Amino acid sequence: MVKRVAVVLSGCGVYDGTEVHEASAVLVHLSRAGAKVQMFAPNVDQMHVVNHAIGKPTEEKRNVLQESARIARGDVTDLSKLDVSGHDALIIPGGFGVAKNLSTWATQGKDCSVQPEVEKAIKSFHKAGKPIGLCCISPVLAAKTLPGCEVTVGHDSECEKWPYAQTACTMKEMGCKHVNKNVGEVHVDVKNKLVTTSAFMCNAPIHEIFDGVGVMVTDVLKLA
Secondary structure, three states: OOOEEEEEOOOOOOOOOOOHHHHHHHHHHHHHOOOEEEEEEOOOEOOOEEEOOOOEEEOOOOEHHHHHHHHOOOOEEEHHHOOHHHOOEEEEOOOHHHHHOOEOHHHHHHHOOEOHHHHHHHHHHHHOOOOEEEEOOOHHHHHHHOOOOEEOOOOOOOOOOOOOOHHHHHHHHOOOEEOOOOOOOOEEEOOOOEEEEOHHHOOOOHHHHHHHHHHHHHHHHHHO
16 A cells, blocks of 8 residues: 655755755655655744855845745645645654744754644644654654653764754653654554654764654654
């Protein structure tokens, strides 16, 4: 049976949207597995627009749905139209857009709120007993919407390889169980059908990121 997977994007570009390499890895692995993919994004303004050449915000305004269409090659649907009954699984790649456009994590940390349509999607798939795959920073969305869940964003001790380890510590403060995993590994929260992996939370070669995302996709499809 062909698995139908909803992929939620948060724009286009690591600093203010979806991490492009993570999105591509998700799509390649889903394609290889024969899954049918439909991409979604909220029709909202980005928190801000970052000049990726210098890493600084600009005065420009951009729309998350329109920017996500760059990754989706134009084939992206307003997230408000996502119907959980038409899909077997949900996957959300990382990138700062998750922390800026799909939530307020970037500015509020553990006190953040999740964009309403994103929160509805996660809770709806969870309630339906359908698996959810989250990589890089996107596990923070589960930490906020599924209290007590088990996740990984890599390691919880900061070093050159794990520069964002504080995220794991913050999620533990929120009541989640964080499980340390290497970049090529995932953690599967069996009870919540939640599959997470660190991706670019780790300072690792891009092929290792790609492979780790592939393990996540494989495990999500096994649960679907």
